[in-house]
Amino acid sequence: MAQAANILIVEDDAHIRRLLRATVQRAGHQAVEAADARQALSLLDIEKPDVVLLDLGLPDRDGLELIGPIRARSNATLIVVSARDDSAEKVAALDLGADDYLVKPFDTEELLARIRAALRHQRAAAGGEAPAVVEAGGIRIDLDHRRVQRGGTDVHLTPKEYGVLAELARRPDRVLSHAQLLKSVWGPAQEERVEYLRIAVRGLRQKLEEDPARPRLIVNELAVGYRLMLRDEG
Ligand code: CA
Numbered sequence: 001m002a003q004a005a006n007i008l009i010v011e012d013d014a015h016i017r018r019l020l021r022a023t024v025q026r027a028g029h030q031a032v033e034a035a036d037a038r039q040a041l042s043l044l045d046i047e048k049p050d051v052v053l054l055d056l057g058l059p060d061r062d063g064l065e066l067i068g069p070i071r072a073r074s075n076a077t078l079i080v081v082s083a084r085d086d087s088a089e090k091v092a093a094l095d096l097g098a099d100d101y102l103v104k105p106f107d108t109e110e111l112l113a114r115i116r117a118a119l120r121h122q123r124a125a126a127g128g129e130a131p132a133v134v135e136a137g138g139i140r141i142d143l144d145h146r147r148v149q150r151g152g153t154d155v156h157l158t159p160k161e162y163g164v165l166a167e168l169a170r171r172p173d174r175v176l177s178h179a180q181l182l183k184s185v186w187g188p189a190q191e192e193r194v195e196y197l198r199i200a201v202r203g204l205r206q207k208l209e210e211d212p213a214r215p216r217l218i219v220n221e222l223a224v225g226y227r228l229m230l231r232d233e234g
Contacts, residue, residue, distance in 0.1 A: 077118035087223030
């Protein structure tokens with residue numbers, strides 16, 4: 001039984017709004033709708049949504065400008081659903097505090113999977129039980145003991161490789177931007193050294209992926225960042 005959530009849909013296109021509403025309702029969630037930024041902010045206070053689906057092209061304000069105010073007023077998971085398939089824009093959204101990004105036209109199953117992942121993390125956070133052990137595809141990551149195993153055997157990682165893996169494992173199924181990963185693992189001064197990150201990810205894939213050339217655990221979000229895939233597809 002899926003967990004029901006209250007979902008705020010911020011979208012000026014009535015057709016897409018209906019599609020989003022039907023999709024989340026089909027999964028047993030409640031939907032409230034806002035057609036512009038002003039309405040979105042007032043509904044945010046009234047409805048206290050668990051998840052916000054945010055369009056960027058809004059009539060009264062750019063959706064990117066809404067991310068900060070939403071973050072400041074709500075703990076809702078913020079998923080940008082935008083027609084803008086521009087990596088700079090995705091990075092901006094994530095760095096402003098969005099949790100995820102989906103490009104229109106989106107796959108409704110993919111959207112529901114992202115919502116499920118969001119709710120799973122919220123539940124864990126609310127219980128104060130940040131998952132200390134994360135398991136995916138035969139890999140076991142023990143965040144308390146800084147221990148990584150593959151098929152029951154310890155894997156030796158460099159400190160940076162471990163740092164990147166741990167950051168991703170703390171927010172599984174969500175994309176983290178290059179800058180977010182670089183800032184937390186290498187420090188704010190290294191935020192732009194994407195090559196550092198590439199080297200660490202290459203090392204991780206060689207040690208953890210069945211086929212490092214076709215990664216299924218640590219996947220690329222082209223020109224945006226990386227995502228640790230936990231959930232079953234579909
Ligand atoms: Ca729009």
